[in-house]
Amino acid sequence: MKHRVLVTGLGIVSCMGLNLKAFWDEIKKGRSGIKPFDLPIEGTKMSVAATVKGFNPEKYFSAKELSFLERCSQFAIVAAREAISDAGLVIGERPLMNAASIVGCAGAGQETFDEASYRLYKEHRSRVHPLSVPKGMACSVISQVSIHLRIKGPAFLISTACASGAHALIQGVSMIQSGMVDVALVGGTETPFNYVQLKSWDALRIVSNDTCRPFSKDRSGMVLGEGAGMLVLESEEHAKKRNANIYAEISGYGMTSDAGHMTRPDVSSVANAMKNTLRNAGINADEVDYINAHGTGTLVNDIAETKAIHKAFGDHAKKLTISSTKSMHGHALGATSALELVATTLALKNSVIPPTANFTVADEQCDLDYVPNDARKQNINTALSNSFAFGGLNAVVALNKHA
Amino acid sequence: MPLEKITKIITKVSGCDPETIKPDAELEALGIDSLKAMIVLFEIEEAFDIEIPNEIIPSIVTVNDILKRL
Numbered sequence: 001m002k003h004r005v006l007v008t009g010l011g012i013v014s015c016m017g018l019n020l021k022a023f024w025d026e027i028k029k030g031r032s033g034i035k036p037f038d039l040p041i042e043g044t045k046m047s048v049a050a051t052v053k054g055f056n057p058e059k060y061f062s063a064k065e066l067s068f069l070e071r072c073s074q075f076a077i078v079a080a081r082e083a084i085s086d087a088g089l090v091i092g093e094r095p096l097m098n099a100a101s102i103v104g105c106a107g108a109g110q111e112t113f114d115e116a117s118y119r120l121y122k123e124h125r126s127r128v129h130p131l132s133v134p135k136g137m138a139c140s141v142i143s144q145v146s147i148h149l150r151i152k153g154p155a156f157l158i159s160t161a162c163a164s165g166a167h168a169l170i171q172g173v174s175m176i177q178s179g180m181v182d183v184a185l186v187g188g189t190e191t192p193f194n195y196v197q198l199k200s201w202d203a204l205r206i207v208s209n210d211t212c213r214p215f216s217k218d219r220s221g222m223v224l225g226e227g228a229g230m231l232v233l234e235s236e237e238h239a240k241k242r243n244a245n246i247y248a249e250i251s252g253y254g255m256t257s258d259a260g261h262m263t264r265p266d267v268s269s270v271a272n273a274m275k276n277t278l279r280n281a282g283i284n285a286d287e288v289d290y291i292n293a294h295g296t297g298t299l300v301n302d303i304a305e306t307k308a309i310h311k312a313f314g315d316h317a318k319k320l321t322i323s324s325t326k327s328m329h330g331h332a333l334g335a336t337s338a339l340e341l342v343a344t345t346l347a348l349k350n351s352v353i354p355p356t357a358n359f360t361v362a363d364e365q366c367d368l369d370y371v372p373n374d375a376r377k378q379n380i381n382t383a384l385s386n387s388f389a390f391g392g393l394n395a396v397v398a399l400n401k402h403a
Numbered sequence: 404m405p406l407e408k409i410t411k412i413i414t415k416v417s418g419c420d421p422e423t424i425k426p427d428a429e430l431e432a433l434g435i436d437s438l439k440a441m442i443v444l445f446e447i448e449e450a451f452d453i454e455i456p457n458e459i460i461p462s463i464v465t466v467n468d469i470l471k472r473l
Binding site: 064127129130131134 | 418438441442444445448449
């Protein structure tokens, strides 16, 4: 028997606020968290960024705990605490035995090894800190999440660039569907603002110096962001038994790999990820109301995604509402799909379509309804969340109002 | 004074009461587990500009065992 999977808790650390309420309030207003680049990192071309402001690690962790926590682990734990508490599950009362924790992150460990490299190559020192491995190994994030949240079932990290959070969620969904676990904490976290990563993104020449304007004719690229988004998933039986608050149902998912170019999306493969999702969820194309797009704001992505939506939805494409919340929370890489899944869940629950902020001029090659600039009050029964990562790794999730 | 420097390092790593750090005190009793011991050795190497070889680590049990290596 396949168990139904519900979303019962959400948590956020973002450039638009350090909790769920702040995040959603800004999305409803269509206010972007992208601001002039103000970090004390010199030598990067970046002039705008979606950085998290006012996050004081000492407020959340002891000095001893911090010695093991990269910024991305800190974000993951803070968002996970909010999600678990939002779900009405008590942290620390007793460990969650029959629960999984699966988190996505593209660059876990880079902060630690960037610092270690600096000591060795730049300062010519002979040794690095002994916690460099336990703190900097990529799976440190998920180990720390499971330690702090006391989740004792299956735990692992997924690293599929900009689809990491969606792939993590899908893994949690399939574990619950199969009956392996009752509960799964899933999501993504990312903190790319260190010198090496910024220079690497500079070199790729796809980061905008204006702002993120998905699907708008004058778009000029993506804007890097940071943050964490977490979701608590539960089997319907488990959620109902404890009378949990239900946000939405995860009704299906689809995944494909372009198996082609590393950075240029393959329209057919992206469309297939959406078609697979509809098939997996058992829904028709015309039942979908809203798509939270991958919508990076690069010239190539937004055209390819538009074409893929046409291919997957046919005549219904024009009736869809589509928006890219990256216009507000930036492109937080491994965290971005988790932020978008949280936004999509809230959109469904509150019957509000998030806008595509910073939209100025329509592009004839992007000819769909992107809900420019202002949120729209509209009932949503079914929504998709699209994630198409570098490397051609595609993950799409279908969410439904729970009935 | 080496003992003073070591006391500071051990206190920082383990959070123990500096009064309890005597030459014959065992590191484990001061809250220094195997992972924290690596941090203490790292801090000592940095502070005294020395290299503590891996081979002698099993013989370091007390604070005095560290002092002897300086």
